[in-house]
Amino acid sequence: MHYFLRHCEFSFSVKMTRPALRLILLGFFLISASSAPVKKTQDVNIYSFYINSTVTSRYATTIITSRVANRLNESQEIFFEVKIPKNAFISKFRMTIDGKSYDGVVKEKADAQQQYSQAVSQGQSAGLIKSVGRTLEEFKTSVNVAALSKVTFELTYEELLTRRHGKYELLINAQPMQTVADFKIDVHIHEKPGISFLEVKGGLSTNDLANAIKTTRADSDAWVTFYPTREQQTKCKDCDENGLKGDLLISYDVERQNPNGEMKVSNGYFVHNFAPSDLPRIPKNVVFIIDRSGSMYGNKIVQTRLALLKILSDLSEDDHFGLITFDSRVDVWKRELLKATKTNLDDAKSFVQKITDRGSTDINAAVLEGVNMFKRQPQAGSASILILLTDGDPTSGETNTERIMSNVRKAIGSKFPLYCLGFGYDVNFDFLTKMSLENNGVARRIYEDSDADLQLQGFYDEVAVPLLTDIQLNYIGVSNLTQNNFALYFNGSEIVVSGQITDNNVESISTEVIAISKGSKVTYQNTVTTKDVIDVPSEHEDFVERLWAYLTVKQLLDKHVLLEGPEKEAVKNEALKLSLKYQFVTSLTSMVVTKPQEGDVEVADKPKEGKESHRPPVSSYPPLPPRTGLSAGSVHLPSLQLHHDLPGQQGPPGPSYDYDSYYAEASDDFESEADTGISHAYARTPDMAPTHVTHTFVAPTHSVPAVRNNRFLLPADGQPKPLCFDVPLPHKLKLLQDSALGFSMNGESMASKTGFQQITIHYKTNHHLTINTNSINYNDGQNNVQYLWGQEPSQHEQEGIILILRDNEMDVTIGNIRVVIVLHKKGWDVFLWPVVWQQPKNVTLSGILGKDKISYEEIQGSTLKIMDNDVKASWDEMTDYRFSSAPVVRCWLVPFQAVMNGEISDFTVTHL
Numbered sequence: 001m002h003y004f005l006r007h008c009e010f011s012f013s014v015k016m017t018r019p020a021l022r023l024i025l026l027g028f029f030l031i032s033a034s035s036a037p038v039k040k041t042q043d044v045n046i047y048s049f050y051i052n053s054t055v056t057s058r059y060a061t062t063i064i065t066s067r068v069a070n071r072l073n074e075s076q077e078i079f080f081e082v083k084i085p086k087n088a089f090i091s092k093f094r095m096t097i098d099g100k101s102y103d104g105v106v107k108e109k110a111d112a113q114q115q116y117s118q119a120v121s122q123g124q125s126a127g128l129i130k131s132v133g134r135t136l137e138e139f140k141t142s143v144n145v146a147a148l149s150k151v152t153f154e155l156t157y158e159e160l161l162t163r164r165h166g167k168y169e170l171l172i173n174a175q176p177m178q179t180v181a182d183f184k185i186d187v188h189i190h191e192k193p194g195i196s197f198l199e200v201k202g203g204l205s206t207n208d209l210a211n212a213i214k215t216t217r218a219d220s221d222a223w224v225t226f227y228p229t230r231e232q233q234t235k236c237k238d239c240d241e242n243g244l245k246g247d248l249l250i251s252y253d254v255e256r257q258n259p260n261g262e263m264k265v266s267n268g269y270f271v272h273n274f275a276p277s278d279l280p281r282i283p284k285n286v287v288f289i290i291d292r293s294g295s296m297y298g299n300k301i302v303q304t305r306l307a308l309l310k311i312l313s314d315l316s317e318d319d320h321f322g323l324i325t326f327d328s329r330v331d332v333w334k335r336e337l338l339k340a341t342k343t344n345l346d347d348a349k350s351f352v353q354k355i356t357d358r359g360s361t362d363i364n365a366a367v368l369e370g371v372n373m374f375k376r377q378p379q380a381g382s383a384s385i386l387i388l389l390t391d392g393d394p395t396s397g398e399t400n401t402e403r404i405m406s407n408v409r410k411a412i413g414s415k416f417p418l419y420c421l422g423f424g425y426d427v428n429f430d431f432l433t434k435m436s437l438e439n440n441g442v443a444r445r446i447y448e449d450s451d452a453d454l455q456l457q458g459f460y461d462e463v464a465v466p467l468l469t470d471i472q473l474n475y476i477g478v479s480n481l482t483q484n485n486f487a488l489y490f491n492g493s494e495i496v497v498s499g500q501i502t503d504n505n506v507e508s509i510s511t512e513v514i515a516i517s518k519g520s521k522v523t524y525q526n527t528v529t530t531k532d533v534i535d536v537p538s539e540h541e542d543f544v545e546r547l548w549a550y551l552t553v554k555q556l557l558d559k560h561v562l563l564e565g566p567e568k569e570a571v572k573n574e575a576l577k578l579s580l581k582y583q584f585v586t587s588l589t590s591m592v593v594t595k596p597q598e599g600d601v602e603v604a605d606k607p608k609e610g611k612e613s614h615r616p617p618v619s620s621y622p623p624l625p626p627r628t629g630l631s632a633g634s635v636h637l638p639s640l641q642l643h644h645d646l647p648g649q650q651g652p653p654g655p656s657y658d659y660d661s662y663y664a665e666a667s668d669d670f671e672s673e674a675d676t677g678i679s680h681a682y683a684r685t686p687d688m689a690p691t692h693v694t695h696t697f698v699a700p701t702h703s704v705p706a707v708r709n710n711r712f713l714l715p716a717d718g719q720p721k722p723l724c725f726d727v728p729l730p731h732k733l734k735l736l737q738d739s740a741l742g743f744s745m746n747g748e749s750m751a752s753k754t755g756f757q758q759i760t761i762h763y764k765t766n767h768h769l770t771i772n773t774n775s776i777n778y779n780d781g782q783n784n785v786q787y788l789w790g791q792e793p794s795q796h797e798q799e800g801i802i803l804i805l806r807d808n809e810m811d812v813t814i815g816n817i818r819v820v821i822v823l824h825k826k827g828w829d830v831f832l833w834p835v836v837w838q839q840p841k842n843v844t845l846s847g848i849l850g851k852d853k854i855s856y857e858e859i860q861g862s863t864l865k866i867m868d869n870d871v872k873a874s875w876d877e878m879t880d881y882r883f884s885s886a887p888v889v890r891c892w893l894v895p896f897q898a899v900m901n902g903e904i905s906d907f908t909v910t911h912l
Helices: 109-121 207-212 299-314 342-353 363-376 401-412 429-438 452-462 543-562 565-581 659-664 666-675 896-900
Strands: 012-015 021-023 044-056 059-070 076-085 089-097 100-108 128-132 136-145 150-160 168-174 183-190 195-201 213-218 221-226 246-254 262-266 269-274 284-291 320-326 330-332 383-390 418-423 443-446 466-476 485-490 495-501 508-517 520-529 589-594 601-605 709-714 723-728 731-738 743-749 758-763 767-772 775-779 784-788 794-798 801-805 809-814 817-826 829-838 857-860 863-866 869-872 874-879 888-893
Touching: 044 168, 059 076, 059 543, 076 150, 089 136, 089 589, 100 109, 100 565, 109 589, 109 601, 136 150, 150 543, 168 183, 183 246, 195 213, 195 221, 207 213, 207 829, 213 888, 221 246, 262 508, 262 520, 262 543, 269 466, 269 508, 269 543, 284 299, 284 363, 299 342, 299 452, 320 342, 320 363, 330 363, 363 383, 363 401, 383 466, 401 429, 418 429, 418 452, 429 443, 429 543, 443 452, 466 495, 495 543, 543 565, 565 589, 709 874, 709 888, 723 731, 723 896, 731 817, 731 829, 743 829, 758 809, 758 829, 767 809
Parallel strands: 044 183, 128 601, 284 320, 284 383, 383 418, 418 443, 723 888
Antiparallel strands: 012 021, 012 076, 044 059, 059 150, 076 136, 089 100, 089 150, 100 589, 128 136, 168 246, 183 221, 195 246, 213 221, 262 269, 269 495, 320 330, 466 485, 466 508, 508 520, 589 601, 709 723, 731 743, 743 758, 758 767, 767 775, 775 784, 794 801, 801 809, 809 817, 817 829, 857 863, 863 869, 874 888
């Protein structure tokens, strides 16, 4: 197994007696592949690939689910690889084969190693994690899949998004090395204070793929969906016939109206996000300590000069700065700190342009000289920062790293931070990390690449504007706090503190933040009630506790680097205990996966920065097959081409339902239905799964609350607050129409029932799709084929029409129009809801759903200006049925006529 962090990548490899095949599928993430031509084969088929990421108060939980089918009449080994962010912790891995699940279990490294060694002694394979690129780690496993069978892989990882440059970023990379018919990325962001901006960039937002990205904002929530068709997957900037190749970069920030920060309390835990912005900047003193040793030759020294020139230009006039270069000798530009005037900056730039590489590396003397510059010329009311850039080990002067760290620690005396930038992979990054942590700083690796100068400048921008110093956050009635004191707070960043509430009966928590702002003391005080309920999905209701655990483990692992003796062991034991409790794969734990082949075992370890996880070589390991991309083509499920019976009357209970185990019980369902007199028949076309032609569904009698209207959401152009309008029940509505294309979609609702009971789609004169709450019927003028809700995902293409059936969605693409019909089940209430995911540009569509967005202005109070008309609105809430999770959102409720330019009668039809 491979886990890759920060971006995720999927890879499937197939090992057989015939020439080896390897399929690589990457999703939120990155994937590597050879330059060998892609084999057009259907021996292995990834018939669905979902990435679902939920971000709640900056804490992201991502679930990647991929279903793969072996289409051969012989067994073959299928490899699964995924890349995830280095800052993330894997918390779950599962393989499901023939209805049986095999879960990864997180164990202490020693216990996992023992189990691994037993497996190796029997000649069995081993899993590993290794670092990949700048921000990724790779996890890999394989499993032998029987002939004409399927395997489902599911990976979950968690991370706390860090605020940098005034925004949070979620990076999703996709490179499947094939087109995938049922490909979905869903991101839901929930931030209680409100989302101030949302932006989606990246290679996957270019060309035709831009139409496959849909963003929706509603007060405290935002959704980003990416549902590219197979045709679209070949149309992005770097895409080709092998499918997607690029990334989505989702950036956002939250509203910050309360200077005290944001407090969230849930299930006995709290988290405090503190990021004030309305503060004067503190002048800074910064000394740059630049390695000019021989190993910095070439691009390294050139890019360092470029970055320094740009950084010097960004200094403010009330800043003071110094420059030190070193090899075996330490040279200072000026012995004292100088003010960043134009004359001084021009002189400094001339000095920087003359920096050349030579000699060895005396890190000890260089850093101590930087400290002395601050001591010789202290600046009251300012923030001092040391920044060291080096690309190697100390090779001159004092070379013992322990003594260097001791010298630097004593010299600095916790008065200011030291930031260490390690250039390339030859640097002793462990040494830089420990020296930074000992002095209230951080270490960052600068990668040898064409953008190294931008990496250097980007890091400086993070620390360019200090706003607070000596920050202390105090809380009453809590325990087990994460770090709550900080030397500096920079503009565009965020301080996060979490802890446990000691008394579950306490009704409020008091907070106090004390800090220094430009020479004066500032205090922030706040009290929050513990009874506030955070509106999050039930599956994420423990996110505050898991966030606390994540942050605690991260900080304990940092402490573990610094401590010695009994203290070091105590910190290690605490981090290990939490890692095991929350099933986090950390540097102290390993994930053990026992596979179905006679107890075959794999172990996954988290590597150190810049290093791979190495296991002892096993001579009996079979060689890995060549890394060849395998195109799965269209998604025709092999199980459907065999004879799997279709499920009975009810579909699976949710989007994470295990289809393989579901089908294991389908035969019994079929037989029991036959006993009740329900007749079944099958229809098959070349591209379709066998389906029931007739089906009887009898719903139990149950009273439901009366519903008077269907409420529709209308996103607003340039406004975070959407509009909404009501349509009274019952009705037969023209939902969407494109006369030029010959496309129309109509829907029928019933009195006192939410949503629609039947929706029809017509294309040209011969294509008709009828969808109700039991089944989906497609007729092309000659053949009639029926699907049932809950049957295994399947796909059909014909004459420009693409139909994809998922567990609770019918995805329909006709030309440049893409609609999804979502099946909702609320108790005994079952209904449909139509969603337009894509429509042609510069084409006016008619119907209730014909408007993509609308512009408005808030004039005063609850009056909006819409299309030059003053409209009275009310700030109301609604359930957004466009999403399976059906979140409750806030919207401006306006009259139907105000946004639709007509009466409801103008949008009704007599026949569906």
